[in-house]
Amino acid sequence: MRPVDAHCHLDFEQYDDDREEVISRSRGELEFVVNAGSNLMHNRKALELQEETGGFVKANLGLHPTYTDSFDELEEVKKQIRNEMPVAVGEIGLDFHHVTDVEMRERQEEVFRELLELAGEIDRPVVLHTRDAEKQALEILEDYELEGVMLHCFNGSPELAYEASEKGYLIGVTTQVLYSRRVQDIVEAVDLESIMLETDSPFLYRGERNEPVNVVESAEKIAEIKGVSVDEVVEMTTGNSRDFFS
Numbered sequence: 679m680r681p682v683d684a685h686c687h688l689d690f691e692q693y694d695d696d697r698e699e700v701i702s703r704s705r706g707e708l709e710f711v712v713n714a715g716s717n718l719m720h721n722r723k724a725l726e727l728q729e730e731t732g733g734f735v736k737a738n739l740g741l742h743p744t745y746t747d748s749f750d751e752l753e754e755v756k757k758q759i760r761n762e763m764p765v766a767v768g769e770i771g772l773d774f775h776h777v778t779d780v781e782m783r784e785r786q787e788e789v790f791r792e793l794l795e796l797a798g799e800i801d802r803p804v805v806l807h808t809r810d811a812e813k814q815a816l817e818i819l820e821d822y823e824l825e826g827v828m829l830h831c832f833n834g835s836p837e838l839a840y841e842a843s844e845k846g847y848l849i850g851v852t853t854q855v856l857y858s859r860r861v862q863d864i865v866e867a868v869d870l871e872s873i874m875l876e877t878d879s880p881f882l883y884r885g886e887r888n889e890p891v892n893v894v895e896s897a898e899k900i901a902e903i904k905g906v907s908v909d910e911v912v913e914m915t916t917g918n919s920r921d922f923f924s
């Protein structure tokens with residue numbers, strides 16, 4: 679079995695010069711790759727990638743919580759999601775690290791809630807960004823009945839990660855696991871049954887441009903932390919990603 683990159687942004691300009699090579703390297707090593715959407719335009723690009731790669735790249739459609747300039751696209755994004763029926767709605771959520779203005783945080787929550795509502799209606803799982811707002815986001819989730827929840831790039835406390843996993847939420851472990859003590863502690867705190875591998879490419883690779891194949895390194899690191907074989911990590915995390923994004 680091959681690993682999956684459950685969250686990346688291959689539609690970003692960082693890949694404009696060599697996107698095909700990056701995707702071809704991914705095809706060589708991975709089962710599939712999930713490209714998160716950020717706003718109307720990025721969602722369109724994600725759909726194009728899905729189309730061009732015959733579904734090897736799967737599109738998530740959402741409205742990213744730091745794309746505050748795009749919040750007025752909400753109605754159009756909702757329409758786009760209803761029309762395209764992506765495998766998941768994302769990324770969506772809260773970001774209190776970048777957004778500090780109280781009114782803008784309120785608007786962020788409104789947008790988040792509307793997209794959770796929609797995901798519930800169309801029975802699609804959600805992919806959440808929760809930077810510095812992990813507790814708040816988990817509380818809001820209590821108000822909705824959802825098909826599935828992925829906490830992408832989770833950087834809350836290991837205790838909170840464990841609590842979330844007990845509710846059946848999946849924890850996205852990025853390539854930060856290679857160098858972040860916090861993320862290594864999260865991996866220790868939750869079962870493999872609750873983990874998906876992701877890169878959040880182009881970000882989170884020791885300051886270099888990240889790419890999907892680097893989940894292979896993460897699988898090795900997680901195997902070391904958990905004291906299991908790399909095969910076991912890949913089998914479990916790929917199974918989780920298949921179930922989640924189908």
Ligand SMILES: [Zn+2]
Pocket residue numbers: 685686687714769878
């Ligand atoms: Zn992302």
